[in-house]
Amino acid sequence: MPRAGSAEVLLMTNPPTPPAASEGALAGLKVLDLSRVLAGPYCAQMLADHGADVIKVEPPAGDETRGWGPPFVAPDTSAYYQNLNRAKRNIVVDLSVPEGRDILDTLLGDTDVLVENFNAGTLAKWGYADEELRRRFPALIHCRVTGFGTDGPLGGQPGYDAVLQAYGGLMSVNGEPDGPPLRVGVPVVDQVTGILAFSGILLALHERHRSGLGQLVDCTLLDTAVSLLHPHSASWLASGIVPRRTGSAHPSIAPYDSFTAADGPLFIAVGNDRQFGALTEVLAVPGLADDPRFRTNQDRVRHQRELRAALEEAIAERPRADLAAQLTARGVPASPVHDVAEALTSPQVRHRGLVIDTGDYRGLASPVSLSRTPARVRPEVRGAGADTRDVLDAAGYDGEAVAKAVEDGAVRAADPS
The missing domain is CATH 3.40.50.10540 (Crotonobetainyl-coa:carnitine coa-transferase; domain 1)
Known part of the structure; x- marks a missing residue:
């Protein structure tokens, strides 16, 4: 690898030997x-x-x-x-x-x-x-x-x-x-x-x-x-409509939001109609999938307020960890909303080795x-x-x-x- 102070600039035709x-x-x-x-x-x-x-x-x-x-x-x-x-x-x-x-x-x-x-x-x-x-x-x-x-x-x-x-x-x-x-x-x-x-x-x-x-x-x-403005930049460039704050909800996907379970907040991210059908089955509200207001993502985005009200009632009495496990087993992305301590001590974070603790150093x-x-x-x-x-x-x-x-x-x- 040529050094910055080289008096002669070399054209490198062969890559250097890779390090051990x-x-x-x-x-x-x-x-x-x-x-x-x-x-x-x-x-x-x-x-x-x-x-x-x-x-x-x-x-x-x-x-x-x-x-x-x-x-x-x-x-x-x-x-x-x-x-x-x-x-x-x-x-x-x-x-x-x-x-x-x-x-x-x-x-x-x-x-x-x-x-x-x-x-x-x-x-x-x-x-x-x-x-x-x-x-x-x-x-x-x-x-x-x-x-x-x-x-x-x-x-x-x-x-x-x-x-x-x-x-x-x-x-x-x-x-x-x-x-x-x-x-x-x-x-x-x-x-x-x-x-x-x-x-x-x-x-x-x-x-x-x-x-x-x-x-x-x-x-x-x-x-x-x-x-980092995507998808809001794409939305404004395509429509001219200035995006507004939506809290935890997504402006163009529904349901994609945080809900209150029996023991704390839970985030559910439904990206397609199959996942929405699985969500309604896990929550024991299968009729929602056939409701004309909620059949497609476009329908669900148009009627987010009504959809949220229907889902909140079904989620409110369920423990968030159990519900998240049931949803992910059916292919629906979901997770408890962890605080920093819960996130850094969670099993998958530990498994990935993301936290270093040598006793003298933690990072x-x-x-x-x-x-x-x-x-x-x-x-x-x-x-x-x-x-x-x-x-x-x-x-x-x-x-x-x-x-x-x-x-x-x-x-x-x-x-x-």
């Missing part, structure tokens, strides 16, 4: 993670889980999510930060000073992927404009994460997840019909942006095998938010599962500057040079143990 299964699919890949908060760090953590050597470069003030708590797992480390920054080496470099940028130049010389989410213009101000990066490091894959992009009417404007949920239309379709718009309860725009950044990097790496050249992977929270596993080169979660989360000395030593800095960089404030390094 124990190394991970991305073994040998070097990543500099200059990002903070969520989308960028999540992308870089996925790369690390699959074997990449990820070096997180924090500013002297640190990644602000270190203080996003409680809960905290260490005095300077929140659970929020811990679950986005495992398996990364950590160095602290002040890129606002020339000495810090000299260190970044050295590190970029053998880096494959740069992940960053600086405000628009920051890298250019420091001498790392897009065209300059491409000229100096032709094989570098530069993944940039921003809120709205770097140009256009809102180019360069910062954006957090909830702001983009609002701007991108997601809030407008989330919530009860007679209630206010609500943000989705997880930072879905940030997380999906991280996944799309991960995917874009893999696309760029694949293309680099042919051309030997890197490229810019340009990810914005706005692009992600708008991409979620990589959501990307490969059969031959599976993700290998390395749960350690390094303190700020814990690896500065080792990383600079490997980059060719001797002890005197590192000491001077520390003294000048260009880097911060943990005391040698």
Whole structure:
């Protein structure tokens, strides 16, 4: 795999030898993670889980999510930060000073992927404009994460997840019909942006095998938010009717909603007429399937209110776990509405190995599962500057040079143990 600092760009006609299964699919890949908060760090953590050597470069003030708590797992480390920054080496470099940028130049010389989410213009101000990066490091894959992009009417404007949920239309379709718009309860725009950044990097790496050249992977929270609007975007583009909030119900499928069972909420998702017939049989209301108001999905959507009233009465006295089991046995998707604790301790989540608990570390596993080169979660989360000395030593800095960089404030390094 060509390195970013190669003076000569090579056309690769043969793919490299694949790594051993124990190394991970991305073994040998070097990543500099200059990002903070969520989308960028999540992308870089996925790369690390699959074997990449990820070096997180924090500013002297640190990644602000270190203080996003409680809960905290260490005095300077929140659970929020811990679950986005495992398996990364950590160095602290002040890129606002020339000495810090000299260190970044050295590190970029053998880096494959740069992940960053600086405000628009920051890298250019420091001498790392897009065209300059491409000229100096032709094989570098530069993944940039921003809120709205770097140009256009809102180019360069910062954006957090909830702001983009609002701007991108997601809030407008989330919530009860007679209630206010609500943000989705997880930072879905940030997380999906991280996944799309991960995917874009893999696309760029694949293309680099042919051309030997890197490229810019340009990810914005706005692009992600708008991409998540389906099916509401498709509905508006086809009809011109502005979608409204429907609570847990689906705007074009029925019944597809949450109901109250005897011991809590239950979600039922009926996608076709066969499933609806099975639902009515399990609920012992077979006449509903022959009711002209409910024979087809179109009929059921037109008469959702009447259908819901008929189903609620049949569901209200049934235990939700038993009813969900009976429905799924008949091919009708259904589940109790779990809280977070119920979800993370559920039998299938345990079976899938989605929760990691080493005693010292508790977090979620990589959501990307490969059969031959599976993700290998390395749960350690390094303190700020814990690896500065080792990383600079490997980059060719001797002890005197590192000491001077520390003294000048260009880097911060943990005391040698």
